[in-house]
Amino acid sequence: MSDARIDGYARALFEIARAEGTLDEVEDELFRFARSFESSDQLRNTLTDEMIPADKRQAVVESLLGGKATSTTTQLIGMVVGSGRGRDLPAIIDKLVQRASSSKxxxxxxxxxxxxxxxxxxxxxxxxxxxxxxxxxxxxxxxxxxxxxxxxxxxxxxxxxxxxxxxxxxxxxxx
Amino acid sequence: MINLSLFAADPAETHHWLLPETAEIIYGGIASVVIIGALVKFALPQFKKAMAARTERIQKELDASQGDLAQAEADAAKIRQALGDISSEKARLMADAQAQADALLAEGRSRLTAEVADMEAKADADIAAASARGSDELRTEIGRLATVATDRVLASVLDDATQQSLVENFITKVGASR
The missing domain is CATH 3.40.30 (Glutaredoxin)
Structure with a gap:
């Protein structure tokens, strides 16, 4: 994915989290999820497999984070994975973290x-x-x-x- | 007796019956002289001419024979020379063939020697490469095993207290670094 698109997704996630008033918490949860995503081959393969329907991938995210993270975090990750951009999730989240830090x-x-x-x-x-x-x-x-x-x-x-x-x-x- | 009587002289005759008449002798002699003179004047030159022509023809034939003989001897000499040339050509060809064979043999030996040297060098290089590869693989494997062993040893050595000590040491050093 191009840097502009990654930046666009990051900006969108950032604005949603800020609008929800949970930026710090969502940013931290997204950051930890990104690191788990990078370190787990099984999780990465599942969430980036185009053969698996989007709603199934989103259901996986829901089952993983449901009750353990804020609903905003779960929905944001589900949105990225559902749109077929799961492969770029760490880059998008890192951009979001940078943006959140810069804003402060x-x-x-x-x-x-x-x-x-x-x-x-x-x-x-x-x-x-x-x-x-x-x-x-x-x-x-x-x-x-x-x-x-x-x-x-x-x-x-x-x-x-x-x-x-x-x-x-x-x-x-x-x- | 009868025959004897025939040769007996006839007393009635004026000269001997066996001799010709005088006039006959004279005329006969003159005629003979005339004929002999005619022969000498007319026939002798023709005879001499015919003899000279014959002699010349014989001489020409002798000369032609001499020429043929010389030609034959020249041809024989040429043939002998040609035979000699053939022998020398044969000897030259044999020498050339021998030289070529020697050269081919030498070249073949040289090439064979070079190929054997190349093969030996390649074999030496292969052996050296295989040895180096084996050494490298062994070194890599030893390194890998050492890493695994070290990680395991460290994992057992780095207990929670040690980990906390490392973290605290890092914080202290970084905090004091400015």
Whole structure:
């Protein structure tokens, strides 16, 4: 899909979420769903399979998120999947997150962690990254077991890598 | 007795019966001289001419024979020379054929040697490549197994406390980095 179309979808989702008054919550839920979508082959294949009718794909989304996410989030994802743009869902959501952050004069800080972070850890991490980059941040934490341990933070073009995976790769390349 | 009487001289005759008459001798002699003179004057030159022509013809035939003989000897010489040429041509052809055969043999040996060298080089390269490939595959497999083993060891070592420690350490370092 072209960038303009992705941007159009992102803008539409953003406006709906803002109109519903649930932008922060919907943005966070969409972001987490996008990461799950990327990491699960089965989910990705199901929601992007053109042979499966749109209403069936939307029913899958409903069964996955029903009761676990806001109805706005469920309906927005169902709309994208039903229109046959499931393959571009992560890109659309990432654009939406950027747009939401920009609307609040924030920069997205994507943090990959081997374990889930507590609210306190997230707050301190957000403050530490803001201090390091000099920017106000919208922190997004993704649990990624491939990191093994530690954290990898990406703010714009800046990557701060404190993961065990990277250290292990460095040792391996030296060997 | 009768025959003897026939040869006996007739006393009535004036000269011997066996001799001709004098006039006959004179006329006969004159006639003979005339005839002999005519023969000498007219027949002898013709005779000499005929003899000279015959001699000339015989000489021509002798000359022609001599020429034929010389031609025959020349032809014989040519034939002998041609035979000699054939022998030398045969020898030359044989030498050429031998030279070509030697050259072909040498070329074949050279090509065979080169091909054998190429095959040996290719075989060496294949062996080296296979060895390197085997080493690479082994190295890759060892690396893969080491990665899997390391991940498993780390997963067992990186308990919750260690994970939390890594997170806290990261936050502290990043917070102090400005």
């Amino acid at each position: 004069q924030l920069e997205v800080a994507l943090v990959r962690s081997a374990v889930a972070l507590s609210a306190d850890q997230q707050a301190r991490l957000k403050a530490a990254l803001s201090n390091a980059t000099g920017k106000e941040l919208n922190l997004k934490v993704v649990v990624d077991p491939s990191v093994l341990g530690g954290l990898v933070a990406t703010v714009g073009d800046t990557v701060i890598d404190g993961s065990v995976r990277t250290r292990l790769d460095n040792v391996k390349s030296r060997l």
